[in-house]
Amino acid sequence: MANKTPGEVKLSDPLSGVARKKRKFLLGSSILGITIVKAGFVPTKISALGIEFAKADQNSLLSVLGIIILYFLIAFLIYAASDIITWHGSFFRSLKASMVDRWKSEAEKDPVMEMSDYIDDFLKRPFSVRFVLRLTSPVSLLRAIFEFLLPIIVGIYAIIIIWSA
Numbered sequence: 001m002a003n004k005t006p007g008e009v010k011l012s013d014p015l016s017g018v019a020r021k022k023r024k025f026l027l028g029s030s031i032l033g034i035t036i037v038k039a040g041f042v043p044t045k046i047s048a049l050g051i052e053f054a055k056a057d058q059n060s061l062l063s064v065l066g067i068i069i070l071y072f073l074i075a076f077l078i079y080a081a082s083d084i085i086t087w088h089g090s091f092f093r094s095l096k097a098s099m100v101d102r103w104k105s106e107a108e109k110d111p112v113m114e115m116s117d118y119i120d121d122f123l124k125r126p127f128s129v130r131f132v133l134r135l136t137s138p139v140s141l142l143r144a145i146f147e148f149l150l151p152i153i154v155g156i157y158a159i160i161i162i163w164s165a
Contacts, residue, residue, distance in 0.1 A: 008094075014144070023076050026073055029065070037161050073155040077152070
């Protein structure tokens with residue numbers, strides 16, 4: 001990641017393969033649980049196995065599903081937290097390296113360059129380049145919400161409605 005710009009790191013995939021699998025299982029089991037409760041799809045019997053569920057058994061089945069969702073929620077939180085820390089560290093290492101390289105390059109050209117010169121240099125770039133550079137933070141925030149926050153909210157919601165059913 002040392003060769004990537006801070007913007008590239010910020011927009012790169014923050015989740016590892018393991019965290020992405022936990023996210024998928026969390027969302028899948030949560031949607032299954034929400035669908036079962038909201039649509040009333042709690043099975044009363046499994047005729048292929050000759051099993052019939054009483055009301056208490058149906059509640060037990062929902063409780064087990066809630067525990068499964070809780071497990072995937074905790075697993076996702078653990079792996080995602082690790083990935084966020086790694087991703088965040090990569091971003092700041094990249095930012096630091098980029099700043100050091102820029103300062104060294106500018107110091108070789110003009111040792112007394114001031115901050116206003118950096119601002120002027122940025123403003124000389126075409127509008128499209130400045131616009132794209134400014135989009136990295138909002139896009140990164142939206143992706144973080146979608147990748148991390150949404151599965152957590154869906155998982156918590158599923159657990160709440162399953163255990164209160």
